[in-house]
Amino acid sequence: MLSRIHAGTKYSRIPTTKACLLLLSLVSTLASLNIGTVNGAGPSFVLSSLPARIQEGAAGGVKLVLNVTNANFVTAYNFIWTVTDPAGNSRISTNTTTSNGPSWSIFTNYPGAFGASTITNLVGIYKINVTETIHSAGASVATGQFQVGLTDNPTYQRTAPVLIRAIGYLPLENVTINLTQGSTSVPSFPTTQKADTNGVIALSWQTSIGTPLGSYFLTISGSSTTKTPSDSQPFTVYPTNVTISGLWLSKTSIQRSQTLEFRFNATYLNGSPAFSGSAPIRITEPNGTNHTITASYDPTLQTFRAFYATVLSSTTGVWIGTVDVNSFGDGLNNGGPLSPVFTNFNVQPASLTVSAVSYNATYSSGNIVPIYAKITTPAAASFTQGTVTATITSFGQKIAGPLRLVYDPSRGEWSGSYKVNATDPSGTWLISITASDGYGNTGQNSASLSVNTSGAPNPTQSFLSSWTFWLLVLALIVIGFGILIFRTRSVSHREVRLDVQAIKHQADQVKSDDFLQSIQAQLKRRTERIAAEKEKHD
């Protein structure tokens, strides 16, 4: 390859085999000298400081980390770390290491490794310069910086305490601390405090949910000590996040027309409850249609509450209630939640309550039998639109119907009537009233009345009034007594009726009740706690 590149020049007539031998010889010589292969790109150095910001005199100082990549293998490196404080004073620390691979890290600590008298007593930027003396001839390989402040953080959310610390004052020196926003001192500031016997000043300022937002300026000055630069720094107060742990429902399953209550508690960063403001709750139907209600604070119940009333045409199925991200506001600019809070509930068709009018009088042929029914929704409101019919029967035999009833707003009832014919059977009549609407909500009930016409009684009724019937009843009673005498005290299980449907219906009511759900929530938390304990133990 070499010969090809240089083909045609007067110095290039070296045979390929000879060129290979020369290269092999060179590699072999290098290997015998124990010099690592140098990558053409050379080593890379990245400097970082952990943490990037500390308070004055913070225990542990700052860990300075130099990450080296593409390094020479099995060779020594000598680093000189120079840190220049905000006053312009530089301090030096050196360390040497032997490369054990292409990538490695080397650490030092400021002020720990920079001499016993080195302290972080000045506010501002501390500049770091790292030089390497063996491979880079003392050239700078990396630079960086870290910051020293008076407060434990440069920014705060409301309700968090601002921890203030400064060092380098004389023991028991009077030190003035002032905190201002704009040109105005914050209440309780300026304040004077004695430094402790080590010359340390430590205090805290508690922010609240209503602490004015924005930039604050903190200055600390001693009666004797003068620092350059002086102890001063800004910090910022932001709104606090509000957490909503869950959305509580008055019921997990409702019938159309019923109203559902939502409740939630909101807490600030420090765990204290929010007691002002509001949040929209987005109600999503199974078909994706959204409705919005607003939850506001109820001071009596000490919780946020909102109500959603379904209607008779509401979609049935699983609905979702959501408090969206950052939708809550407490009126003081604090908001939340950071992630949406959901809950599900089920909407079922309404079971309409039909109250049919009771009849005291006996009707004869030619009489008009009024038919009235008060029909209400599960929300106890009047059912006014739909189809309501009445069917009149006597011992299973249909006499009339279905007769359409109409809603009478003046009575708040559905009404109709039937004129008794002479050919209608006498006896007990049953008026069955059925209510329904176009959405699948239904209800039914019945009332009985006595009718005496010239018409023949119903065959069944006729049989009931005949002497053969009563003779039969008498015979049955005699037989019954005979059996009872035989089987005294007998309470057979055959008399026990297992009404599965009624049992399950009753059980469903218990299951959907809040108190059972509260128990299940407690048990769930217990199960999770046991699982966590087990995991920890394992």
Added chain:
Amino acid sequence: MTRSIAIHSYKGGTGKSTITANVAVALALKGRRVGIMDMDLEGPGLHVFFNIDPNELRFTLNDVLAGVAPPEAACVRLSEKMNLNGGEIYYSPASVRVAEIMRTLKTGFELDMFDNAVRRLQEKFGLHYLLIDTHPGIEHDTLLALGVCDHQLIVSRIDQQDIFGTGVMIEVSATFDKPVHLVLNMIPPRVKEAEVLKFARIIGAHFTVDMAGWLPFSEEVIGSLSRSVLTLKQPKHAMTTRFRQIAENIEGFA
């Protein structure tokens, strides 16, 4: 590993405590270490079977649930008194003092307190079984207890009201995802075993429950006025055989 079994019923007077006491003794006579908690805090009665006067005890289960006493301090070891021949019974009675019953009813108890009591007794005495006699019905504290136990043994008579409530109870209990077992008790003498089993099968076909046994109505059990444990007093009695059979079935609980 301890199996905790809640013995429960929808209605009172179904024989829960009788079954608890007799099954506990039957298990102990097989050499098992059995704990009993009288969680019928509103109307405790198990102490009568074991001839214990809770007033003489320094602490009761009420104190444990109130966080006043550790669970083992309110526990009576009955093995020697009952001569159980190798087995052990550790009995935690509930208070019979009206003031304390009222206090417990007013304040209820924390799930953690009950859970800790159950776990502490299991660990402290190395129990094979912990039988928990509950207060009948669907009630907050009782349901908490049911939810904590590994198994639920529901006792029912076969009268209309009791069977209805038992069905509801089984359905509600099933929500705790714990196995539910049924004992039919006080079966009238004229009802044959085949009929009882057929009825049990009908229940089993509609509800998630399995049959742990059935007991006929017994004049002797009633006549003892709950003052003694039949399984101990009359080991050859037909009812003792039945109680032992239930104990055997409990040993087979998965």
